[in-house]
Amino acid sequence: MGAFLRDPSVLVEWLRALLMSWGLSAGLTELVLYLLGGFALATGPMLWVIFLIWFERKAVARFQDRLGPNRVGKFGLLQPFADVLKLMTKEDIIPEGADKPLYWAAPILSVAGVLLLWPAIPLGLGIGGNLNVGVLYLIAAGTLGIFAILLAGWSSNNKYALLAAFRTVAQLVSYEVPMVLVLLLPVLLARSLNLQDIVQAQDVWFVVYVPLAALIFLIVSIAEVGRTPFDLLEAESEIIAGFHIEYSGMKFAMFFAGEFLHAFTIGILTAVFFLGGWRGPGADIYPVLGILYLWLKGFLVYFVVVWIRATHPRIRIDHMLNFSWKFLTPLALTLVTVGAVLDKVVVGWGVWPRALAHLASNVVVALVTLQLVRAWARRLPRPKVGEPRPVARPQPQTQPQPASGD
Amino acid sequence: MNGTQWAFIGVFFVLALLFPALPIVLGHFMGPRRPNPIKNDVYECGLKTYGTPWVPFKVQFYLFALVFLIFDVELVFLYPWAVAYGVLPMFAVFEGILFILMLAAALVYAWKREALDWYEPTMPEATD
Amino acid sequence: MVTTFLFGLIALIMVLAALVAVTNRNLVRATMGLVLVLFGNAVLFVLLEAYFLAMAQIIIYIGAIAILIVFAIMLTRHVGEDWGPAFHRAWPWALVIAGGLGGALLFWMVRWPGGQNTPAGQVDPNYVQALGQALVNPQGYVVPFEVASVLLLAALIGAIYVAWGGRRVKGPYPQRAEGGER
């Protein structure tokens, strides 16, 4: 037991020896091990999602002064299972004129796109992903989700689905630019694309170096998941859903499972990039402890995401796009430039001075940005308070309408 | 070391497709199947659909994707620069900055041409 | 052995997908065929240990170029309408030309002995870092690097100008819509 806590790879070695003793060839043993590892890595998040759905419903209910699910099981803990059962036995309606192969592929891809983020994530010292192009891998896996949305919208043979898919893709694509830009900063600070190296480099968490970048990353990630306040396009509580309007039963559930899992995954990713990943007291000696730390940090960020969801109203689509292109992208460009130049200057200063220098630069950038935004806001026309405002678009009333006979 | 990582990802890719596919197929066979023309009809606010699901899309969609494409390509090439940062001399840093400035120029151009604005269809259309 | 099998499988998928891409009347399906080819290419890059390029391939080609193509199709085509014939009348000539080209390539390749007996070298594990150095090194590849960025900027300007042209409305949208009379 102690050996396992110190070095989890003994488990793998033990399994390998066991399989070899059963007479399996070396190649087949590796394949079985990969399959087992893959199963563990895929089952874990998928089961976790069921808990997340319960947690989120409960948390949002508390924010809104409700109880949330409380009938099935203790605290309603079994509610998600009941939901899954119900969705399983729903009729699977395929709309007329749907492009069948693509219609089936879309929900599968949308979950796969999120699951595929997981093998790159370093879960602890020597556990989990250790890819030398890890950051790029994450960005690449994300494109799968965009494609799923495009396919869902197109294959449903529905005007609303197609339009929503287009708008959603435009949104995702717009928010990917600041994300890719901001991710340059951890890479630059750690001098590596390897996520394990990025975690190892965080003797001081990168959120101390570049808090602004961390904030941008969080905002952009929420937009990439398409949650409130960025979920205008599928506002499921008010308008007809978005690109998945024609989906029912389990296919529909898969889109939502993907969304919930993605929300938690961005928590984990934020932790990896900016909150020191699996690092914490004792995690170097007991790597299993690292998984726990990572999970806690990720869950904390996830809670913040839920909190934002429960608090903020939706943003209009033109504001949403403007926010990305005209605010986040220039800000991220500035941050990368400043960070790059500064890091060359302070490279020999030791850990804390370097971190504080970066922090100071971030504070300066933040203050300047605030001033600029304030100056911009001052120039905006303000609606006059107290005057009657038109309910809908005002018609030009140049001359009174001639009275008709009746 | 990297080879095994990628082999694992390859195996995981198959699993990641199978995991969501299984419940969907299961649900497809577990549920009842009584299709009728009205149920299978495409949703259209309670009305019967007419015509094709064709909507005249705006050029804005294309423009957003376009600016994104340019940014994406350039940013991917910026990553090796960031990785090699520790061993780069000062002028190499400025070459990278020049690259970023090029991006900024692209952004400014797109901004000034109003390619990043979202026009509503009800807006008075500009003349072609 | 496993690599050979994997290569064969991917090559088969890629060729079939390429066939879909060049023959399917439905342009969205053709694009999906193209996407499969691009993805297969990325997997082959991984087999070739060009990890950075594999990721760049997925991010740029699938994540951006394919989406741009789909957008352009949707902008101009009625999605549910008859897509018309795939080929124009003179397509046999195209077959002849392409076939001749392919035949010449194959003839060349079969005759070249290097295809069989070139041993594969070792890839530097820190290749990305070395690449980053080479890309900004004046003795290295700084010219292609910067020229590529200028080219992309030019492409952006040109494309926006062509697609968006001289269209101008007087003010940006939000003020006009919200301000009402003002």
Next chain:
Amino acid sequence: MVPLGAYLLLSAVLFTLGAFGALARKSAVAILIGLELMFNAALLNAVAFWRYLHPQGFEGTVFAIVILAVAAAEVAVGLALFIAVYRRFGTADADDIALLRG
């Protein structure tokens, strides 16, 4: 390890298919798809040669990067032209637009 010839063979087949698509298709977007296939064949070739002949060098990679950039630029401008033409003529088929034929 798969021999270099196999990669070259595959890329030759892809290139041929792409060339056929680019020459024979009616729609302008389909022509672009054919061109992309050809670019990809070239990309595969460059990377395969890099891996087998000169894995320590950067020529193959830089060549691939330039191909990627050129392909992106080509698609951006090509599709923009295509959209502009569609709005002007109401058609997207390359051989319907016979303006340049005089």
